[in-house]
Amino acid sequence: MKTIFHAAGAGVIAALLSAVPAIAAPQVKIGEEARIPFADTTGIRNFRAENDHSLYIEGQTGRWYYAETLGTCTGLDFANRIGFITKGTGTLDRFGQILVDGRTCQLKSLVTAEDPGKAAKAEKAADSKED
Numbered sequence: 001m002k003t004i005f006h007a008a009g010a011g012v013i014a015a016l017l018s019a020v021p022a023i024a025a026p027q028v029k030i031g032e033e034a035r036i037p038f039a040d041t042t043g044i045r046n047f048r049a050e051n052d053h054s055l056y057i058e059g060q061t062g063r064w065y066y067a068e069t070l071g072t073c074t075g076l077d078f079a080n081r082i083g084f085i086t087k088g089t090g091t092l093d094r095f096g097q098i099l100v101d102g103r104t105c106q107l108k109s110l111v112t113a114e115d116p117g118k119a120a121k122a123e124k125a126a127d128s129k130e131d
Contacts, residue, residue, distance in 0.1 A: 034112045039084045039092035049077045056116045066113035073105035
């Protein structure tokens, strides 16, 4: 008897869940000012320097950000590792700094961005379909 009630209950729950529209993650507008939480511990997964004054930063959730420094940040475009200075808040924003080869570089801006490798991945996928 319990099995019948459990099966019926599961069916009712499934029906109710299918009737409720899926809750989508909020859409992020590209180019909006951003903050990366927990940047001083586990909030940053990866980075990709574009040149000596700008870089892409990947957050732990897979979201990408574009940061520009106030001036030239010597060594940034060749750096294998960098540090993030959040000044006690733990959150990286446009007031934060990056540490490259022992030198600090002040950020000028930090905005949301597209995955910098997205275009290359799409191009590679298109090339493989042609073969």
